[in-house]
Amino acid sequence: MNPLYMIFGPVVLAALVGIFFKEDFLVKIISLVLFVSMLIWSVSMLDTASINSFSLLGTYIHCNLIPIDLTLQVDRLSAVMLILTFLLLILVTLSSWNIKSSAYFALLIMFAGPITGVFLSTNLIWFFIFWELTLIPMFFLIGIWGAEGRIYASIKFFLYTHFASMLILLAFFLIYKQSGIMDISMIKESMLATPALIWWLMFIGFAVKMPIFPFHTWLPDAHVQAPAPISVLLAGVLLKMGAYAMIRFAIIMMPQTAEKYSYIILILGLITLFYAGFNALYERHIKKMVAYSSISHMGLVAVAISTVTYAGLSASLFEMIAHALVISPLFLIAGLLHERTGSWYMKDMGGLMQKAPFISTVFVLASLAALGLPGTVGFIGELSILIASIQKYGLWLAVIAIGSIIGAGYLIWTLRRVIYGEISDSVKTSNFRICKTRVFALLIFALLIIIFGLFPSILFDIIDPAFQAFNHTGGAL
Secondary structure, X not given: OOHHHHHHHHHHHHHHHHHHOOOHHHHHHHHHHHHHHHHHHHHHHHHHOEOOOOEEEEEEXXXXXXXXXXXXXXXXXXXXXXXXXXXXXXXXHHHOOOOOOHHHHHHHHHHXXXXXXXXXXXXXXXXXXXXXXXXXXXXXXXXXXXXXXHHHHHHHHHHHHHHHHHHHHHHHHHHHHHHOXXXXXXXXXXXXXOHHHHHHHHHHHHHHHOOOOOOOOHHXXXXXXXXXXXXXXXXXXXXXXXXXXXXXXXXXXXXXXXXXXXXXXXXXXXXXXXXXXXXXXXXXEHHHHHHHHHHHHHHHHHHHHHOOOHHHHHHHHHHHHHHHHHHHHHHHHHHHHHHHHXXXXXXXXXXXXXXXXXXXXXXXXXHHHHOOOOOOHHHHHHHHHHHHHHHHHOHHHHHHHHHHHHHHHHHHHHHHHHOOOOOOHHHHOOOOOOOHHHHHHHHHHHHHHXXXXXXXXXXHHHHHHHHHHHHHHOOOO
16 A cells, blocks of 8 residues: 555545535544554555665655655564554544543544654655644644643643654755755764764753653643643653654664763763652652652653663663553543543542442553563563663662552552542542443553563564664664
């Protein structure tokens, strides 16, 4: 299938749906069919993707004056990110079934186009265009369907990430000025006369999107104000865009410079891990607690990336997937609890297990996975990062295990206040029955948390080839 259809098709379809379709049920079915089709196509990309380099899908939109050919290529890293993205979009659609707005689902469809372009485009300008276009649907999804402070949160989200994008754009122009090349598959660090400045511009730009300390302040507001399914997209896709781009540009494309400044990434990753963890421990607002937990886990990803090694990069990608699978049900259930009890605070949510055993069981499972319980995907992610970090930096990096202890503190304390204990008045009087599509979405998350925890080789067999060339050459793909 022509990959252009997967990028521009959803944008056109979103416009048609938004203009001509007013029946929200029909739009839900259209979006679900689209995302399932795109997931199947993404899985097929695993066979198309070359293990050692990019596989060319096609070159479009030629221009003789400026090098803005739309070159679409795929490798294992981009294929894995596409699969994760469309899996989450399916589950987000199912989790949003109670939202009666065709415009909401039209924006989800619109988001699918540019995010595909982000992971497939190897031309720097087109990558930047798609990178920026992902902001538009997210801005409106937060700003229209969010909570009370949605306008402030959506504007803050847009301004922070847009400013970071300007740094990225400047880095891309410097790359072109120094190398005369706009295609990342052809750029080597040796071609760049001033790689340090370029590296720092890209690092800061992508660090804002991840986000890691001190560039994280936009995320708690965005998470708290966004509808719960959109928080899943923020944590599972938008944050992973930042980590993906940091791996793709700041590490694989410029490994020597990345090695030189690896301690900077390491220190910021450790600060993010502990700072966000302590904030989560302090929080009484359930969605803010989950938001800070999410940021803390991205600190772990940054630590893994800082190793600039095959093992570390493989561990970081595994943890990115694990984080998406674990944090998503926590956000969905936190949003559901607010929807039913009318409160964001844990003191109003005690004794949930007595009233909603299914929801409580999934919340307990996801929480235990987030703190790294053996047998869950969260444990494998944290363990692989711990091993890769100690191999690179020495035994002192075992300090990151303290992050798991802090995580155990705030998550077990949350379970004590929300799931167990005496049933609160708001829980006692609330109805926690949910539609079958939301039950199905939570079940899928729960099953994947267990399956990839018990059989991590399923994921590692797919992930490891993404960095095979890096393992052999230590340089750009």
